Amino acid sequence: MIPPLHPIADAIRQYHRFLVTSHVNPDGDAIGSMLAMAGILRTLHKEVVIYNESGLPRRFDWVRGGEAIVAALPDRKPEVIIILDCGDVRRPGETIQPWLTTLPIINLDHHLGNSHFGTYNWVDQRMAATGEMVGMLARVFGIPLAGPLGEALYLALTADTGDFCYNNTRPQTLEMAAEILRQGLKPGPFYERKHSTGSLAQIQMRGEVMQKAQLFADGRICLFQFTQELFSRTGTGPEDTEGLVNEGLAIRGVLVSVSLREERDRIKFSLRSKGEINVQTVATRFGGGGHRNAAGGNLITTDMEEAIGTLIPAITAELEEACSSTAS
Ligand SMILES: [Mn+2]
Structure with missing residues (x-):
């Protein structure tokens, strides 16, 4: 079976102005997936707004590129909306709902029971994190998992696997992590930043x-x-x-x-x-x-x-x- 990865990549190629979003009260997978997806789109010379109704939670204020996440919808409507890590179309919150009923949606997710609410859907519950799917997209476009993009993916992978301890950690998950490490991410300092945000x-x-x-x-x-x-x-x-x-x-x-x-x-x-x-x-x-x-x-x-x-x-x-x- 051909995974819906390539149809999703084709869909991305045909649009120019994107809005990327995820669920309210975003977790590490939501934040990491949004930032990595935006990184891919920018590399492809697309226009992108990263929107989350809750904004960037304080515990993620150390994540590179996080300041680009806005909590208000832009004035100008995008051509397409990419919804990440949401099992249901209501998860991105109330404010964006009018746009979600009128604009095409690309739905990337790994939750059980995702309702395939998108115009384009790639739902795979075997994926440890939505970030793993975004990482696979980056590979399709030939974009290295390096710099802020690699870091965002690593955040997504570690968040949803409990730092690679949970059942959902697959060989493919660790291979993607290895690829990110080869591109220069240092796991020790990353872990320290991620786990030193308390009071x-x-x-x-x-x-x-x-x-x-x-x-x-x-x-x-x-x-x-x-x-x-x-x-x-x-x-x-x-x-x-x-x-x-x-x-x-x-x-x-x-x-x-x-x-x-x-x-x-x-x-x-x-x-x-x-x-x-x-x-x-x-x-x-x-x-x-x-x-x-x-x-x-x-x-x-x-x-x-x-x-x-x-x-x-x-x-x-x-x-x-x-x-x-x-x-x-
Ligand atoms: Mn997730």
């Missing part, structure tokens, strides 16, 4: 959340809670919660780690699981999505107890099902 308040807030962690379902589910009260008391915010949910999996016997975060009108949940346990199916049931071992979404409630009462039984049911299918 004392953040560390202390996270310590408090970990101290109050709870176990459910005979120790198979770990739960963390971030409340508005905690944020305002410690001078921290949603950005400071990043990645903490993974810590629950460090507990012996825990198969699923959950974090809940209070927002103004809803509660955001993040799920992480080990091995065959599929948390994407759980997230989908509540209108969310993601991958087998990492998923999330929103619960339309502001009541933590209600959120716990909804989510924990759903995860427990998924655990029971996974255990019974292994047993049979």
Whole structure:
């Protein structure tokens, strides 16, 4: 089978004025994919605006080229919009929706259950990161994975693979990383920059959340809670919660780690699981999505107890099902 890589490359060749975007509250894959895609387009002498409704989160302020990401739509409409790392057309946020119903869309993504909302779609859930797909596009155009472009791709790859530790890390992922290293990226200094963006308040807030962690379902589910009260008391915010949910999996016997975060009108949940346990199916049931071992979404409630009462039984049911299918 010919991957849709070449049709996507052909589509890119035929347009001139691009807007590149990704989901709100962008993670490392979203940021890295947007910057790398913009790098490719500039090399091809295209006009490009990098738009993200949330702008560039502070924890990514060290990323080269990040300042080019704008949080306001440009005055002039692009000819085409490239949407990266979004399982659903609503993920880039509300502001851009009118454009998404009228302009052609190129959809590059690796989420399970992507709805193929684009005019051109390349969706492959085997890809560790959307950045891996962008890197493959760069190769098709003969663009070396060097400089800021290589760095952006490396950010995407490391973000979605937990620095090449998760199940989704494939030989091809590491080969792309190797190619980036050969082009000059130094992994040590990169790791230091990526992991030195915290603050004392953040560390202390996270310590408090970990101290109050709870176990459910005979120790198979770990739960963390971030409340508005905690944020305002410690001078921290949603950005400071990043990645903490993974810590629950460090507990012996825990198969699923959950974090809940209070927002103004809803509660955001993040799920992480080990091995065959599929948390994407759980997230989908509540209108969310993601991958087998990492998923999330929103619960339309502001009541933590209600959120716990909804989510924990759903995860427990998924655990029971996974255990019974292994047993049979
Ligand atoms: Mn991703």
